[in-house]
Amino acid sequence: MFWTWAVITVAGVLVGIYAPSRLMPRSMSDNMHLTILTMIVFTVAAAPVAAGVYAAALHALRHWTHKGDEVPAAGPAVRENATVVTTWLLVSTLLTVFLLIWGLGALAVDNGSTGKNPLVIDVTGQQWVWSFSYPGTHVQSDQLYLPVNREVEFRVTSEDVTHGFWIANMGVQVDANVGTITTIHTTPDKLGTFDIRCTQFCGLNHAFMVTEGHVLTSSQFTSWLASQPQRA
Amino acid sequence: MTTTLEATKTAAIPQGGGLHRRLNMLTAMIGGALFAWIFWFLAHHFLDPTSRTYSDEVTVSLTFGWIVGFWLGIGAFNAPFQWLVGRDNTRDDDLYLAGQGQGKAKYWKFTTDHKVVGVQYIIMTMVLLGAGGILAMAIRTELIIPGNHFVNQQVYNGFVAVHGMLMILALIVAVAGPWGNFVMPIMCGARDMAFPRLNALSLWTLVGAAALLLTTLAVGSLTMGWVVLEPIADQAGVGMDFFAMAIIVFTVSTTVASVNVICTALTMRTKGMTLARLPIFVWGVIIAAALGLYAFPFFSLVEVLTMVDRTFSTSFFIASGGGTGWLQANLFWLMGHPEVYVILLPSVAALFEISAVMARKPVFSYRTAIAGMTGLAGLSILVWAHHMFTTGWAPTLGGPFMLTTELISIPTGLFFLVLIGTLWRGNIWMKLPTVWMFGFIANFIIAGITGIYLSDIPIDNQLHGTMFVTAHFHYVFVGSVLFGAVSALAFWFPKVTGRFLNEYMGRISFWLTFIGVQVTFIAMFLSGLRGMPRRYSSYAMIFEHTNFITTIGAYMIMAGMLVLLGAVITSWNKGEPAGPNPWHANSLEWMVPTPVPLENFDVLPVITEDPYNYGEELVRS
Numbered sequence: 001m002f003w004t005w006a007v008i009t010v011a012g013v014l015v016g017i018y019a020p021s022r023l024m025p026r027s028m029s030d031n032m033h034l035t036i037l038t039m040i041v042f043t044v045a046a047a048p049v050a051a052g053v054y055a056a057a058l059h060a061l062r063h064w065t066h067k068g069d070e071v072p073a074a075g076p077a078v079r080e081n082a083t084v085v086t087t088w089l090l091v092s093t094l095l096t097v098f099l100l101i102w103g104l105g106a107l108a109v110d111n112g113s114t115g116k117n118p119l120v121i122d123v124t125g126q127q128w129v130w131s132f133s134y135p136g137t138h139v140q141s142d143q144l145y146l147p148v149n150r151e152v153e154f155r156v157t158s159e160d161v162t163h164g165f166w167i168a169n170m171g172v173q174v175d176a177n178v179g180t181i182t183t184i185h186t187t188p189d190k191l192g193t194f195d196i197r198c199t200q201f202c203g204l205n206h207a208f209m210v211t212e213g214h215v216l217t218s219s220q221f222t223s224w225l226a227s228q229p230q231r232a
Numbered sequence: 233m234t235t236t237l238e239a240t241k242t243a244a245i246p247q248g249g250g251l252h253r254r255l256n257m258l259t260a261m262i263g264g265a266l267f268a269w270i271f272w273f274l275a276h277h278f279l280d281p282t283s284r285t286y287s288d289e290v291t292v293s294l295t296f297g298w299i300v301g302f303w304l305g306i307g308a309f310n311a312p313f314q315w316l317v318g319r320d321n322t323r324d325d326d327l328y329l330a331g332q333g334q335g336k337a338k339y340w341k342f343t344t345d346h347k348v349v350g351v352q353y354i355i356m357t358m359v360l361l362g363a364g365g366i367l368a369m370a371i372r373t374e375l376i377i378p379g380n381h382f383v384n385q386q387v388y389n390g391f392v393a394v395h396g397m398l399m400i401l402a403l404i405v406a407v408a409g410p411w412g413n414f415v416m417p418i419m420c421g422a423r424d425m426a427f428p429r430l431n432a433l434s435l436w437t438l439v440g441a442a443a444l445l446l447t448t449l450a451v452g453s454l455t456m457g458w459v460v461l462e463p464i465a466d467q468a469g470v471g472m473d474f475f476a477m478a479i480i481v482f483t484v485s486t487t488v489a490s491v492n493v494i495c496t497a498l499t500m501r502t503k504g505m506t507l508a509r510l511p512i513f514v515w516g517v518i519i520a521a522a523l524g525l526y527a528f529p530f531f532s533l534v535e536v537l538t539m540v541d542r543t544f545s546t547s548f549f550i551a552s553g554g555g556t557g558w559l560q561a562n563l564f565w566l567m568g569h570p571e572v573y574v575i576l577l578p579s580v581a582a583l584f585e586i587s588a589v590m591a592r593k594p595v596f597s598y599r600t601a602i603a604g605m606t607g608l609a610g611l612s613i614l615v616w617a618h619h620m621f622t623t624g625w626a627p628t629l630g631g632p633f634m635l636t637t638e639l640i641s642i643p644t645g646l647f648f649l650v651l652i653g654t655l656w657r658g659n660i661w662m663k664l665p666t667v668w669m670f671g672f673i674a675n676f677i678i679a680g681i682t683g684i685y686l687s688d689i690p691i692d693n694q695l696h697g698t699m700f701v702t703a704h705f706h707y708v709f710v711g712s713v714l715f716g717a718v719s720a721l722a723f724w725f726p727k728v729t730g731r732f733l734n735e736y737m738g739r740i741s742f743w744l745t746f747i748g749v750q751v752t753f754i755a756m757f758l759s760g761l762r763g764m765p766r767r768y769s770s771y772a773m774i775f776e777h778t779n780f781i782t783t784i785g786a787y788m789i790m791a792g793m794l795v796l797l798g799a800v801i802t803s804w805n806k807g808e809p810a811g812p813n814p815w816h817a818n819s820l821e822w823m824v825p826t827p828v829p830l831e832n833f834d835v836l837p838v839i840t841e842d843p844y845n846y847g848e849e850l851v852r853s
Binding site for chain 2: 020031032038046066074080156160198
């Protein structure tokens with residue numbers, strides 16, 4: 001049983017270390033790095049627990065099963081085992097406390113404003129398009145442009161029904177609600193293109209409420225902003 | 233002294249019954265249709281057709297007429313009416329109501345015998361699962377390749393909404409319905425449920441609600457997903473009114489059923505059946521019923537307010553009128569999260585029971601099992617806002633709700649301890665119920681761990697609203713609850729029919745379903761991780777492979793379920809005879825003959841110990 005457990009644990013740990021960054025969209029922000037790191041930590045922590053259950057179940061299947069139609073003899077009438085119950089409770093509580101401390105710590109730094117002159121962008125959802133405007137500039141676009149390494153504050157709202165504003169490469173997701181502005185922060189740290197998808201069911205063309213975003217260098221961003229037509 | 237049981241042997245076909253003799257499901261449908269028409273006619277003539285909410289007003293009126301007529305047509309009001317005019321049921325009437333001497337016809341009637349209601353629930357669950365399953369196949373067929381090729385988005389969105397709600401209803405009753413009614417009273421040593429007529433009422437109310445829910449597909453115009461989000465639901469057509477009425481009626485059914493289950497287990501136990509000697513399954517059903525009693529009123533409330541918004545132009549949930557969709561979301565999830573455990577607990581409790589019988593050992597740490605179930609039920613009412621981490625509502629509550637949510641892994645962990653502990657060093661009899669139980673263990677650990685990721689806000693900000701969530705809760709519902717439900721079906725099937733569920737077909741079904749679940753939902757996890765949102769009718773090319781694999785896996789699950797259906801149908805009348813106690817178990821339902829006679833016991837038994845003593849010397853450690 002030990003070896004079964006060890007093999008499954010090692011497999012789980014390897015999956016935990018290698019899978020998240022390869023399976024998930026390319027990380028382009030501080031939030032996304034944290035998300036992937038948390039995925040790794042949680043998977044590694046969960047691997048020995050899951051392996052324990054699998055190993056015990058497999059062991060039972062291998063050694064303690066009784067086939068055929070006759071009734072098996074009675075098993076040992078163990079009703080209680082204080083040591084096992086206490087240990088189990090203690091271990092699961094400690095693991096939960098660990099996950100909690102990690103989670104609350106990560107939450108404290110995730111999506112929190114650093115207060116260092118964030119670039120404010122107004123995000124508006126409506127069935128079934130996104131639009132972005134850059135306060136103070138009269139620029140409005142249907143694709144999102146961000147400068148690299150500068151904190152962004154998204155102020156998200158909706159014109160009709162609830163939409164979900166999600167940058168799949170940045171671990172940023174918040175609903176666009178009618179009549180309310182919700183904010184979320186992130187700092188893009190990689191250049192490139194990313195997808196924005198709607199994650200809140202919004203009717204007929206929900207699946208097609210997709211747009212692209214671009215992370216530019218700050219000089220590219222400035223010239224892009226200057227090249228845009230100014231809305232009155 | 234003549235017991236009721238002896239009386240029933242002599243009086244084969246009771247003379248009573250009165251009006252009940254003429255009423256059955258057909259008259260209920262006719263009554264429903266007639267009253268729906270009358271209510272529609274009245275609304276149509278007396279309401280202002282220029283009103284913006286006219287079509288909703290007419291539809292609400294019609295659906296209300298349906299359920300009133302359905303109740304009248306099935307005979308739900310007969311007994312109260314007789315009581316009202318001072319004429320109580322005679323003994324013959326009661327025997328007729330209990331289904332005496334009517335052959336199979338009693339299954340289509342307002343029958344009070346808890347065993348008949350149990351069988352009706354089995355059929356009901358299979359019908360709901362079948363309808364929901366066909367919709368699931370339609371959804372997966374649409375998603376087998378990108379683009380809209382099978383149904384259009386409008387139809388697809390309706391399918392998603394109705395698939396979700398049908399499956400939720402089916403799983404709420406999948407274990408607690410059949411076995412909470414058929415075996416639970418016998419396990420307690422009761423002659424029937426505490427309120428036999430309410431028992432029949434809860435079943436037939438569910439049938440009426442399911443009919444309304446299925447009608448939504450015919451009238452279309454569902455645009456809001458199964459969680460009925462506002463304000464999107466306000467854009468939906470009259471299908472939404474059918475949907476809301478179906479839910480309101482359904483909550484009547486669950487409330488009546490929950491009260492009945494709790495009263496039966498608490499007040500109808502036979503002499504010596506102390507709470508500490510109750511079979512663990514009864515505990516699971518009590519806790520789930522109590523939790524349902526807390527949760528489902530929120531469901532009713534949210535649909536009543538939705539309906540009022542739609543018909544009287546109020547704006548509880550409409551931002552433009554001063555309301556907020558967040559109120560709807562809060563109320564919905566105050567119901568929605570406890571509801572998951574209303575679904576899960578009976579399944580888990582049935583597996584505790586089955587593991588003890590099959591491993592020939594007592595339930596390991598009976599008290600831990602109860603503590604785990606109670607702890608889970610208690611915590612589940614404090615976690616609802618984790619469904620709203622990304623909505624923007626009350627960001628400061630993120631931490632507290634993350635705390636309560638992660639604490640849930642402690643009582644859930646106890647379930648594994650009890651199950652593994654019971655199997656430990658046992659002589660595990662590998663029959664059909666045991667096979668499906670091992671499937672549950674394998675799937676439930678995946679369901680649990682993926683839930684922990686989602687409880688963590690930084691991860692949830694990435695994965696919320698994606699197929700990862702969909703895959704997670706399908707591991708809970710299909711991989712875990714359904715496996716527990718099939719295990720329970722295989723375990724108690726001999727008590728219902730006197731025959732074993734076909735072992736060979738049952739195992740083929742198991743492997744198809746088990747492999748199907750892994751293929752379907754692991755691929756779905758990958759879709760979600762790679763960034764595919766939920767409720768998509770089409771998707772980008774990068775999600776092509778994982779979706780194709782998911783669809784193939786879904787077809788496998790359907791094949792497995794069809795084999796299971798075949799096994800149930802062929803085994804019901806032609807299966808291998810099983811005798812009254814095929815598993816050599818000790819709880820009371822196996823001590824009575826099969827088929828179980830009316831009122832179960834000739835003489836009520838007296839209980840001196842719990843049902844888990846398999847003859848070996850008690851080991852203390």
